[in-house]
Amino acid sequence: MSALTLRIAVAAAALFLAEQGLAQEVDHSAMDHSKVDHSQMDHSAMGHDAPPEPTPAAHDHSTMDHAAMGHGMVAEPKTPLPAITDADRAAAFPALTTSHAHHSQWFSKVLVDELETWEADDGRALRWGAQAWVGSDLNRVWLRSGGERVGGVTEAADVELLFGRGISPWWDVVAGVRHDVRPGDGRDYLAVGLIGMAPYKFEVDATAYLGESGQSALRLEAEYEALLGARWVLQPKLEAAFYGKDEPARGIGQGLNTLEAGLRLRYEVRRRFAPYVGVAWERAYGQAARLRRMDGADVSDLHVVAGVRLWF
Incomplete structure (x- = not known):
């Protein structure tokens, strides 16, 4: 056999085998997918993992009796x-009594609320205000x-001796006498x-x-x-004095005589001892103001004070 004839035979054989292979392939483009029944297909054989089977619910809440569980309802007592x-x-709810037990033990206290000085026009000035008491929580002198x-x-200057009686946990009624040393001659008053x-x-x-x-x-x-703060205390104070009639010799006028206001800041080194600084203002009114003008004195005065507050 010649070489040409051999080549022709090999080419014919290859062409035949190629045609046989094409005939066995599936023409997917010609398939009608709507007619394919996927429910009958074995997907496990296709290499895909099947989804897990759904597990039944442990409790069917739609059929549960919530009333029996006590939700939303109060069970009737047997x-x-x-x-x-x-x-x-x-x-x-028993009736409450308003009586308070009072102690028979005696107590005492001395308080110097103001002991201060400042520089006035006529020289160094000094002011004091103090009180003391002794007695029980009900009766005091x-x-x-x-x-x-x-x-x-x-x-x-004046001094008062009073007897006090407690009428509530926060209030005492006092009655006694007051003696004015100045201004003018001494004078006595009954006080309540x-x-x-x-x-x-x-x-x-x-x-x-x-008074007299x-x-x-x-x-x-x-x-x-x-x-x-723990030791700083700011103390505002207001004081007013009224009189029933004029007394020119004593510099007293009817009605509102004087009005005093002060603001003091103290530092409690101890509770019993506290130095302070502040400002004090005083003004005379009515006839008292006119009497001061006649004597050439100021009707009002504002000054800076320094002092100490103590008690024992």
């Missing part, structure tokens, strides 16, 4: 509760004093007043006086202590 009577209410010296001369702490912790002292020659007077004091 034994019905009896109706509440007036005797039950009286036993649960009070001793009070206040005054002012300017340039070594006492311009005003109220001492205590008003709402919001305002300390109040209101005292009325009836039908003179009457009223003294009102109010102060407050604002804590600015």
Whole structure:
């Protein structure tokens, strides 16, 4: 066999085998996929993992009786509760008594609320205000004093001896006598007043006086202590004095005589000892102001003070 003939035979054989292979391939483009029943297909044989079988629910909440579980409903007691009577209410809420137990033990205190100095026009000035008491929590004896010296001369001074009786946990009624050392000659008054702490912790002292020659007077004091820290205390104070009639010889006018206001900041080195600085303002009104002008004195005065507060 010649070489040409051999080549022709090999080419014919290869062509035949190629045609046989093409005939066995599936023509997927001609397949009708809508007619394929996928439910009958074995996907596990196709190499894909089958999805896990769904597990049945442990509880079917749609059929559960929530009322039996106590949700949203209150189970009726087996034994019905009896109706509440007036005797039950009286036993649960007994009437409260307002009586307080008072101690028979005696106490005492001395307070120097103001002991201060400043530089006045007529020289160094000194002012004091002090009180002391002794007794029980119900009955007390009070001793009070206040005054002012300017340039070594006492311009005003008084002392009071009072008996006090507690009428509530915060208030005492006091009654006694007051003696004015200055201004003018000494003068005595009968005194009655109220001492205590008003709402919001305002300390109040209101005292009325009836003196010789039908003179009457009223003294009102109010102060407050604002804590600015563990040792710093800011104390505003207001004091007013009223008189029933004019007394030119004593520099007293009818109505509002003087009004004093002060603001003091103290540092409590100890609770019993506290130096302070502050400002004090005083003004005379009405006839008292006219009498001061006639004497060439100032109607009002504003000064810076320094002092100490102590108690024992």
